[in-house]
Amino acid sequence: MKPRSRWGLRALGLGYLTLLLLAPLVMIFYKTFEGGLAPPIDAITSPDGLHALKLSLLMVAIAVPLNTIFGIGCALLLVRHKWSGNGAIDAIINLPFAISPVVIGLSLFLLYGAKGWFGPALAEAGIEVLFSVPGMVLASVFVSLPFVVRETVPVLREIGTEQEQAASTLGANAWQTFWRITLPAIRWGVAYGVVLTTARVLGEFGAVSIVSGQISGETETLPLFVEKQFANFNTAGAFGASVLLAVLALTTLLAMNVLKRKEDA
Amino acid sequence: MPAHPASAPSVVAAPRAGIRLPWVGAGLGRGTVVLYLSIVVLLPLAALTAQAFEGGLGTFWTQITSPQAVRSLELTVIASLIVVAINAVFGTIIAWILVRDKFPGQSIANAVIDLPFALPTIVASLILIELYGTHSPFGIDIALTRTAVVVALLFVTLPFVVRAVQPLLIEMDREMEEAAASLGAGGFTIFRRIIFPNLLPGLAAGIALAFARALGEYGSVLLFAGGLPDTQVSSVFIRQQIESGNEVGAAAVSVVLLAAALLMLGVITWVQRWGNRHEAA
Numbered sequence: 335m336k337p338r339s340r341w342g343l344r345a346l347g348l349g350y351l352t353l354l355l356l357a358p359l360v361m362i363f364y365k366t367f368e369g370g371l372a373p374p375i376d377a378i379t380s381p382d383g384l385h386a387l388k389l390s391l392l393m394v395a396i397a398v399p400l401n402t403i404f405g406i407g408c409a410l411l412l413v414r415h416k417w418s419g420n421g422a423i424d425a426i427i428n429l430p431f432a433i434s435p436v437v438i439g440l441s442l443f444l445l446y447g448a449k450g451w452f453g454p455a456l457a458e459a460g461i462e463v464l465f466s467v468p469g470m471v472l473a474s475v476f477v478s479l480p481f482v483v484r485e486t487v488p489v490l491r492e493i494g495t496e497q498e499q500a501a502s503t504l505g506a507n508a509w510q511t512f513w514r515i516t517l518p519a520i521r522w523g524v525a526y527g528v529v530l531t532t533a534r535v536l537g538e539f540g541a542v543s544i545v546s547g548q549i550s551g552e553t554e555t556l557p558l559f560v561e562k563q564f565a566n567f568n569t570a571g572a573f574g575a576s577v578l579l580a581v582l583a584l585t586t587l588l589a590m591n592v593l594k595r596k597e598d599a
Numbered sequence: 600m601p602a603h604p605a606s607a608p609s610v611v612a613a614p615r616a617g618i619r620l621p622w623v624g625a626g627l628g629r630g631t632v633v634l635y636l637s638i639v640v641l642l643p644l645a646a647l648t649a650q651a652f653e654g655g656l657g658t659f660w661t662q663i664t665s666p667q668a669v670r671s672l673e674l675t676v677i678a679s680l681i682v683v684a685i686n687a688v689f690g691t692i693i694a695w696i697l698v699r700d701k702f703p704g705q706s707i708a709n710a711v712i713d714l715p716f717a718l719p720t721i722v723a724s725l726i727l728i729e730l731y732g733t734h735s736p737f738g739i740d741i742a743l744t745r746t747a748v749v750v751a752l753l754f755v756t757l758p759f760v761v762r763a764v765q766p767l768l769i770e771m772d773r774e775m776e777e778a779a780a781s782l783g784a785g786g787f788t789i790f791r792r793i794i795f796p797n798l799l800p801g802l803a804a805g806i807a808l809a810f811a812r813a814l815g816e817y818g819s820v821l822l823f824a825g826g827l828p829d830t831q832v833s834s835v836f837i838r839q840q841i842e843s844g845n846e847v848g849a850a851a852v853s854v855v856l857l858a859a860a861l862l863m864l865g866v867i868t869w870v871q872r873w874g875n876r877h878e879a880a
Binding site for chain 1: 631639729816
């Protein structure tokens with residue numbers, strides 16, 4: 335390629351990248367600490383801010399293990415067991431990638447609402463789903479469903495079954511084979527999926543905002559807190575919580591890079 | 600590069616070999632998976648569809664053809680098409696310089712591509728306001744306009760194209776290009792006749808994913824573009840219908856978005872199959 339067109343492409347690509355991705359990244363840190371350390375720290379350590387942080391972590395603590403266990407089990411089923419329903423399962427797992435978070439939120443809202451199929455029966459049993467933690471967990475599980483399955487399936491395909499067969503020939507039972515052979519072989523793929531799941535659960539806004547009712551100090555996760563602070567003209571508060579989420583996002587990027595390298599190695 | 604047949608992973612070999620689900624039988628495992636998917640995904644979507652058609656087809660039609668609903672759907676589709684076109688071009692350029700070029704900071708540029716996957720959408724919206732709103736350091740104020748919708752969608756969908764094209768570029772055989780060059784083909788001809796056709800399956804899949812994402816995007820658009828009648832994408836419209844108590848209307852437009860999502864997933868599956876066939880040939 336001619337040097338001139340090489341430089342042209344470089345300038346175009348990097349210029350676009352800078353305006354669209356790098357500038358926002360720099361901006362968030364600049365904007366947050368513009369007025370010193372105090373305002374963002376105050377925002378996060380306010381009672382509502384702390385509650386939002388705790389609730390976000392609770393979402394991760396429930397949704398991520400659920401989707402990890404489901405993801406590994408489902409990947410094993412899809413790869414190792416031929417079944418006529420596999421195509422359908424595969425298609426359903428991809429749905430959360432393509433469906434709008436607002437549509438997901440509304441679906442849960444309608445299913446568990448006062449007039450929904452499950453709403454009245456659950457209300458009678460004294461179980462609140464909407465505007466409380468269970469509904470938010472369901473929304474988080476829905477939006478982050480595909481990641482572990484999608485990352486595990488190709489790795490599982492690649493490792494094949496020879497080592498597992500050897501283990502079982504040597505007398506290992508299925509459980510031992512899984513822990514000693516299969517899981518170590520797929521661990522980086524699973525870990526990559528877990529990182530993506532965690533990032534998605536931490537960042538989810540649309541679906542959770544609809545089912546939660548956004549009650550401050552009760553059903554507000556960090557992203558919802560950001561929006562509420564912005565709406566209340568507390569920009570420092572919004573940026574304080576945002577910078578925390580951005581640091582988590584950068585940690586995610588770092589983890590993705592490290593894991594990709596381990597996976598490729 | 601196509602692997603030697605003997606070195607291909609033994610996917611098809613011995614379907615009964617290797618461990619299966621270790622703790623439960625396949626039947627029980629399958630039952631669990633189906634139950635989980637039903638509770639998490641299928642039942643809510645069924646409830647949504649039922650609500651949309653509660654008043655019959657007529658009501659559904661009235662709801663999705665109301666002027667506001669049509670306006671939001673139009674904006675969503677047109678903005679998504681523009682975004683996908685722009686990111687197809689820039690995504691390919693960026694993938695190209697990441698794979699074929701060498702410059703300092705390349706690995707950082709490569710890592711930053713995934714930022715929109717990792718950064719919460721509401722945070723993206725907040726920053727975009729600061730960057731391209733009234734306080735813009737560049738003097739560009741596009742907040743609460745249709746341009747803002749496009750910029751927000753450009754941000755969230757960029758990784759899809761880059762990440763879909765990148766692996767194909769890495770794998771591409773450079774001999775073909777060298778042969779073309781030695782036969783006198785210019786840079787543009789090489790791109791058009793050799794590189795582009797090879798990238799097409801990945802590019803198409805990336806575009807379809809980006810389009811699906813753009814159609815449903817909510818958080819990043821919300822603060823930056825707002826919910827004015829002029830800047831309201833469908834997801835924001837749905838939210839406003841829920842808040843004003845029109846659940847049937849919200850559900851009806853949601854079903855339209857759901858159908859579009861299903862269509863895009865179908866397109867992606869088809870494109871991938873087509874790509875695999877090309878690779879095998």
